[in-house]
Amino acid sequence: MKRKSFCRICTMMCGLEVETDGDTVLRVSGDRDNPLSEGFSCFKGRYAGELHHRDDRLLVPKMRKNGQMQEVTWDEALDDLAGKLSRIIKESGPDSVALFMGGGVYLDSAAYAMVPSMRAALGTRSQYSDMSIDVMSKGVVGEMVAGLGIMTRADLGRCRMVIYVGTNPMVSGGHTSMLNNPAQRIREFTENGEVWVLDPRRTETAMKATRHLVPRAGTDYAVLAFLVRGVLEQGADRDYLEAHAQDVDRLREVVAPYTREKAAQISGIAPDSLDEFLDAVRRNGRLSVESGTGISLSPAANLTHWMSLALMVVTGSLDMEGGSWVNPGFFLKLEQMGLPPAPEEGWRSPGPPSRPDLRTVAGEYVCAALPDEIESGNVRALINLSGHLLTCMPDAERFRSALGKLEVLMTVEILDNTVANFSTHALPAKDQLERIDVSLAVDPSFSEVGAQFSPAMVPARGEARSYWWILTELGRRMGRDFNPGVDPDTMSDADVVTRVAQGGRVPIDTSGEANYTLAQDRMFGWVLDHADKMGGFRLAPQPLIDQLADLEPPSDLMMVSRRFIKQHNSRKVPDRKEIAAIYVSVEDAEERGLADGDVASLRGRHGEITGQVKIDPTLSRGVVNVPHGWEGQYNVNQLTSLSQLDPITGMAAASNLPVELTRVRNSSGAEMLPLG
Ligand SMILES: Nc1nc2c(c(=O)[nH]1)N[C@H]1C(S)=C(S)[C@@H](COP(=O)(O)OP(=O)(O)OC[C@H]3O[C@@H](n4cnc5c(=O)[nH]c(N)nc54)[C@H](O)[C@@H]3O)O[C@H]1N2
Ligand SMILES: Nc1nc2c(c(=O)[nH]1)N[C@H]1C(S)=C(S)[C@@H](COP(=O)(O)OP(=O)(O)OC[C@H]3O[C@@H](n4cnc5c(=O)[nH]c(N)nc54)[C@H](O)[C@@H]3O)O[C@H]1N2
Ligand code: SF4
Ligand SMILES: [Mo]
Numbered sequence: 001m002k003r004k005s006f007c008r009i010c011t012m013m014c015g016l017e018v019e020t021d022g023d024t025v026l027r028v029s030g031d032r033d034n035p036l037s038e039g040f041s042c043f044k045g046r047y048a049g050e051l052h053h054r055d056d057r058l059l060v061p062k063m064r065k066n067g068q069m070q071e072v073t074w075d076e077a078l079d080d081l082a083g084k085l086s087r088i089i090k091e092s093g094p095d096s097v098a099l100f101m102g103g104g105v106y107l108d109s110a111a112y113a114m115v116p117s118m119r120a121a122l123g124t125r126s127q128y129s130d131m132s133i134d135v136m137s138k139g140v141v142g143e144m145v146a147g148l149g150i151m152t153r154a155d156l157g158r159c160r161m162v163i164y165v166g167t168n169p170m171v172s173g174g175h176t177s178m179l180n181n182p183a184q185r186i187r188e189f190t191e192n193g194e195v196w197v198l199d200p201r202r203t204e205t206a207m208k209a210t211r212h213l214v215p216r217a218g219t220d221y222a223v224l225a226f227l228v229r230g231v232l233e234q235g236a237d238r239d240y241l242e243a244h245a246q247d248v249d250r251l252r253e254v255v256a257p258y259t260r261e262k263a264a265q266i267s268g269i270a271p272d273s274l275d276e277f278l279d280a281v282r283r284n285g286r287l288s289v290e291s292g293t294g295i296s297l298s299p300a301a302n303l304t305h306w307m308s309l310a311l312m313v314v315t316g317s318l319d320m321e322g323g324s325w326v327n328p329g330f331f332l333k334l335e336q337m338g339l340p341p342a343p344e345e346g347w348r349s350p351g352p353p354s355r356p357d358l359r360t361v362a363g364e365y366v367c368a369a370l371p372d373e374i375e376s377g378n379v380r381a382l383i384n385l386s387g388h389l390l391t392c393m394p395d396a397e398r399f400r401s402a403l404g405k406l407e408v409l410m411t412v413e414i415l416d417n418t419v420a421n422f423s424t425h426a427l428p429a430k431d432q433l434e435r436i437d438v439s440l441a442v443d444p445s446f447s448e449v450g451a452q453f454s455p456a457m458v459p460a461r462g463e464a465r466s467y468w469w470i471l472t473e474l475g476r477r478m479g480r481d482f483n484p485g486v487d488p489d490t491m492s493d494a495d496v497v498t499r500v501a502q503g504g505r506v507p508i509d510t511s512g513e514a515n516y517t518l519a520q521d522r523m524f525g526w527v528l529d530h531a532d533k534m535g536g537f538r539l540a541p542q543p544l545i546d547q548l549a550d551l552e553p554p555s556d557l558m559m560v561s562r563r564f565i566k567q568h569n570s571r572k573v574p575d576r577k578e579i580a581a582i583y584v585s586v587e588d589a590e591e592r593g594l595a596d597g598d599v600a601s602l603r604g605r606h607g608e609i610t611g612q613v614k615i616d617p618t619l620s621r622g623v624v625n626v627p628h629g630w631e632g633q634y635n636v637n638q639l640t641s642l643s644q645l646d647p648i649t650g651m652a653a654a655s656n657l658p659v660e661l662t663r664v665r666n667s668s669g670a671e672m673l674p675l676g
Helices: 048-053 074-092 109-122 136-146 182-192 220-233 238-244 248-255 260-267 271-284 301-314 367-375 396-403 418-422 467-477 493-501 526-532 542-550 586-591
Strands: 002-006 015-021 024-030 062-065 068-071 097-101 127-129 152-154 161-165 194-198 211-213 288-291 324-326 381-385 408-413 425-428 449-454 515-520 582-584 599-604 608-615 623-625 657-665
Touching (some): 002 449, 015 048, 062 074, 127 367, 136 301, 136 542, 220 271, 248 301, 288 301
Parallel strands (some): 161 288
Antiparallel strands (some): 599 608
């Protein structure tokens, strides 16, 4: 039988076709009829069937007994957890139980929808999520400039110039702005206008772009400041600025030093290329600047994001047709929330008791505070909502050691992986093919105001249960209602998801087969209305001006983040080419006498990775990659540190870190297949 579904791995949510024979998944492929993805899918989505049948699925609840993880019944696991969590709350108060939202919970709509009520029923302020190891700068700088943590994206089909800075949508699908069917969209952009890519790597996106400029890692802010300066001199949208912006003169002063010579000197991009870039910006008028983790994980995150917003404002592009827009979400309905504009420093409160200096973002504590919170005894239990805690967190060793001190570490997983086995309780959830779903958490990153729906494709394997059931049932055993209005005894998955789906802008048909519902056209003007309430976009926030003055210059060799097409963070489609290694440019390898397979040491300020070298001709001189998401020897978070936190966001830098690379010995003997 062949049925339609949609992928719940990355936020692109491609339409899929799933062929099954009884309980067996035979084949997963892209759905040509899906209006968003138009038949596109990637290896990871097409691997969903094999993943479903993998031997290392977590199929039975497990619990630590006498130091060993052992299979137990659901009753035993949940009763034990409920008892321990209730006791900890009684002894130390509700904040001693922390929640962490990881990648696996975002795309399970019924579970994601209940996290706020679960937190409220626990009464805990100790909430952490992926956001503070990913995209903090966009939220925080958005609040400073626009009074709201906005995620901007190109007005597809009308926008004539797209600038990608530190994002590789051909591989990642985009960061907070999904680019469904990326090759086709980029082709359309280049046919109707121009795509410029700033990236120290000749990425898959750069190869399809109109122009690729290679900056020194961490220097994009200077290039963007040069463009802002040039547009303010000539080509600015005066009417737009008059109506919707403040502090234009102050911004002009801030960018004044970024002449073509200065920008060229900082970024390493030739002055002529910078002139051509500025000409293109002036020629196209409206544009969209889209950045990703190459920026958000770097020490220059806030500054680069500020300059991106500033460029969209001075060109009159932000929230304008033909420029960029902000999707307020099919479910989130951000524009209807009646939020007041944030103060210039954003909505920030002091951090948790052991780290008040690490202020909250969007009502959450930042991940960097968690080890101190655990070690000081403030947090005694952690409910891990499907994060791969041993690879995703900065300063991997420090985190591992802190997590090991928890009295309760409850993990909801689909795999019997190292995180599940590091936990005290590991609870098996249904995988994406086993569950009915709507696209919920990520809908502001969608390219349209729309939503996907899918029924379950196959029955759950083993004793895996619905994520919402696991959490709701845990609450019930603690005498707390984690999911008001949902009764696990009488309600099915379909009932719960139908209830969640009712929160959308327009009705979704959840009674039958997979479908895509478009609510309305793209929405313009609502961000401007919001900014106008505070007198227009604040183009020159003082904390950012101060940070600009303090920025450290790039070093000769920088470790930058990078993603692979067959890997989603810690999750991997087995592949012999996309291996863990130290990826080095041809020039840097030559200088150090390194050949493929040689063993080298990559030393940062805070740690070291020793491993095999792989020469990557797409890397420019001066940048090294170790892909993130690997455990053990190649865990790139051995190089990141909780002592290097952004002073504004409290986020640990995980890209653009100064490193040294030295040869240790000749060939490791490992087989090295060419990349690509
Ligand atoms: N050094 C460095 N650190 C980084 C990054 C980097 O680039 N460099 N990137 C950062 C970013 S942007 C992010 S978002 C984080 C990612 O960090 P995580 O969110 O922790 O990463 P994932 O590997 O996506 O882990 C999700 C977990 O969910 C499980 N899972 C998969 N599907 C399902 C499902 O259907 N249901 C359930 N219940 N679980 C499921 C997987 O088995 C996996 O263990 O890492 C951050 N850390
Ligand atoms: N295949 C795949 N897709 C994914 C994921 C995955 O792991 N694999 N993860 C998902 C997640 S959680 C996220 S957050 C998104 C991330 O989505 P993206 O942000 O698009 O992630 P990357 O593909 O790592 O692209 C980052 C790019 O930044 C470049 N870069 C690094 N430093 C600098 C710099 O200083 N300046 C400039 N201009 N460029 C720089 C790198 O060379 C790289 O090409 O992807 C999502 N989609
Ligand atoms: S790009 Fe790949 S992982 Fe992302 S939704 Fe599409 S098929 Fe799934
Ligand atoms: Mo992410």
